[in-house]
Amino acid sequence: MTSQLDNSRATLRLFLNNHPEIKYVSPTDPEFSSLKIIYNQSVSVAPMAIVRPQTANDVAALVYFCVGSSIQFTIRSGGNNIYGLSCVQDALMIDLRDINYIEVDQTKSSVTVGGGVIVSNLLRELSKDGLVTPTGALGFLGIVGWSTYGGYGPIMSRYGLGVDNILAAKVVNAKGEVVVANKELLKGIRGAGGALGVIVELTVKVYPLGQVLAGMIIFDSQDITSTYKNFNAGYQALLEDGSVPLELGIYQFIMNAPHGRVFALALIAALGPVMMNTVEPKTIADHIDFIGTQVPQRAYGTCQTVSIRKLNEDATEILGRAFEKMPSSFGTSFGVHELRGLSAAPNSDSVFSSREPHFMLELISLVAKEEEVNESIEWATGLKNELLQMDPKNLLSGTYISVTQPGDVPLSKIYGPGSNFEALLGLKRRYDPQNAFSLAVPRLVEQ
Ligand SMILES: Cc1cc2nc3c(=O)[nH]c(=O)nc-3n(C[C@H](O)[C@H](O)[C@H](O)COP(=O)(O)OP(=O)(O)OC[C@H]3O[C@@H](n4cnc5c(N)ncnc54)[C@H](O)[C@@H]3O)c2cc1C
Incomplete structure (x- = not known):
């Protein structure tokens, strides 16, 4: 049959x-x-x-x-x-x-990419002209998938999130037509990505930037709780007195390195005892390729997230204790993306929410060996539950969709507060009433 x-x-x-x-x-x-x-x-x-x-x-x-x-x-x-x-x-x-073409415009102020271009190819192409655009932290990410759902990355404080840098999009709509996105469709694309159509072409801003100082600093992590708490107490004080420049992008990372579990980040060496420092002048493309060597190229498992306003003593106490118990599997890790400067500034041309200074915590159970998944997820889930018990004033209600397990947090919270969720539902009714893009991220109609 x-x-x-x-x-x-x-x-x-x-x-x-x-x-x-x-x-x-x-x-x-x-x-x-x-x-x-x-x-x-x-x-x-x-x-x-x-x-x-x-x-x-x-x-x-x-x-x-x-x-x-x-x-x-x-x-x-x-x-x-x-x-x-x-x-x-x-x-x-x-x-x-x-669909992987990359075309820098003649004035060198924007680049137009096909819907299948990945971060490393784009950065390599731009670096030939001494240009850069904000991207995610790893080279294999799709530039459209990364930027249209938010787009967190190393230079976002200075240049904004991925969504803030989108100038135009060519979309295949639910009727199977190629259209140039108008203002309201573009607003939906800036946060809800492919929920309203297939983005076959994206134009984003680029900036002149040849080399930067970039690399990894690894702190002496024998007493990881103290190192982590001391670093963040010092860093929070610097943030509060306004002395952290927007040009400084920091990704805090707790990972299992060959010589054991360590706390690593880019720059600010003076806030803790440094064990290794690879910071030197290089292109962002080279830096991102290097970061890619620190994570599994394919992985088993999942990632969970909590967004908090301050990495205060309560938070770093919980985190520091959890790091001591972190499983040693390659890929179990913890990362912090910090929204400040332009990345935290409201943008009414986007449905992306969570626009206030905050730390997006990634509880990462994306491990190289399948048999190590359960232990990693158990650890991360325990940590998430503890974090959610913190002072509610320190917790954001929304989370970042790209690192939120489907069903964990309602889309109304992810696209709230404000009227972004309602606006998005309205765009869905208008641009995809039959739900042709039913399997896209986010799956709006299953609410
Ligand atoms: C190891 C790892 C590291 C990450 N690091 C970061 C980071 O630093 N910052 C950050 O913000 N995010 C990060 N992410 C999340 C990542 O950016 C998102 O999951 C993103 O959507 C992936 O896009 P993709 O094209 O690579 O994936 P895909 O799986 O190919 O795409 C995901 C979904 O996006 C939609 N989509 C993608 N391209 C199109 C298109 N052209 N048109 C319409 N819809 C489309 C589709 O619904 C698709 O199912 C990371 C993810 C991983 C696995």
């Missing part, structure tokens, strides 16, 4: 007969298993097939076809949604990786 899935595949093949330029990879093709790989190895599902459009028009034809044939699809760019949402069992995976 022919299954629904076989029927869908047969319909797809008929459609592709008229679109030979779109590459088709079926589950029986040798490259299928490598092409379906995403960052999170715990998500072991098989899409119905993979299609690799070459142009915006190919994507438009695919969306038109899928909607007309009631075939569910996901969009895959960098493949780094932490919860594996770009690969869904039996859904068609539309893989944008071949």
Whole structure:
């Protein structure tokens, strides 16, 4: 008997007969298993097939076809949604990786990228012109997926979040048309990414910046609680008297290094006993490639998050104690992105919320070995629960969607406070009333 899935595949093949330029990879093709790989190895599902459009028009034809044939699809760019949402069992995976052009405008004030471009390729291309744009901390992230859901990264205090740097987008809408996003659609894209359409092209701001001082400082971590508490007491004091320049990007990171668990960050060496310091002049592209060597390239597990206003004594006490018990698996780690300066400034042209100075804590259980996942998640969940018991005045109600486990925090909180969530629901009703993009992040209609 022919299954629904076989029927869908047969319909797809008929459609592709008229679109030979779109590459088709079926589950029986040798490259299928490598092409379906995403960052999170715990998500072991098989899409119905993979299609690799070459142009915006190919994507438009695919969306038109899928909607007309009631075939569910996901969009895959960098493949780094932490919860594996770009690969869904039996859904068609539309893989944008071949739409990877990068064009710097003549005035060198913006760059236009195809929907499948990744961070490292963009930074390398920009560095040829002595330019930079804000990106995430790792080179393999998709630039569209990173920037359109918020976009936290090393130079955001000075230049803003990813969403703040988006100037324009070309989108395939729910009718399967390629359109230039108007002001209201752009507002939705700046925070809700692909929920309203497939972003086949994005134009973002760029800045002249050749080399920076960048690297990693590792503190003596034998007494990790004291080191961590002392650092943050000193850092908080510097923040409060306004002496931390916006040009300084710090990512606090507790990780299992070859010589044991350590507290690491970029710069401010004077606030703790330093064991290793690799800070030197380099390009941001080189720095990001180096950071990529410190994390598993593919991982099992998940990531949880809590956003807090201050890394005060209460918080650092809880954290310091948790670091002492942190499992030693490669990939179990803890990271802090700090929103201040431009990244914390309100932006009414975006539905991204949480616009106030704060620390976004990442409780990372993305480990290299599957058998080490449970212990890592147990540790991170315990830490999260303890953090949530802190003074409620120190807790933000919303969290960052890209590191929030689906279902953990309601979307109304993530896109609140204010009217951003209502605005987003209104945009969804207007631009995707039939929920063609039902499997996109965020899944708005399942609320
Ligand atoms: C190891 C690791 C480190 C990370 N570090 C950071 C960081 O430093 N800062 C930060 O802010 N985030 C970070 N993230 C989160 C990451 O930025 C988001 O998960 C992002 O959405 C990944 O985009 P992608 O294209 O790589 O992933 P994908 O899995 O390909 O895409 C995720 C989803 O985004 C949507 N999407 C992606 N591209 C498009 C498009 N062109 N059109 C329409 N929809 C699209 C789709 O719904 C897709 O399912 C990190 C994630 C991982 C795994």
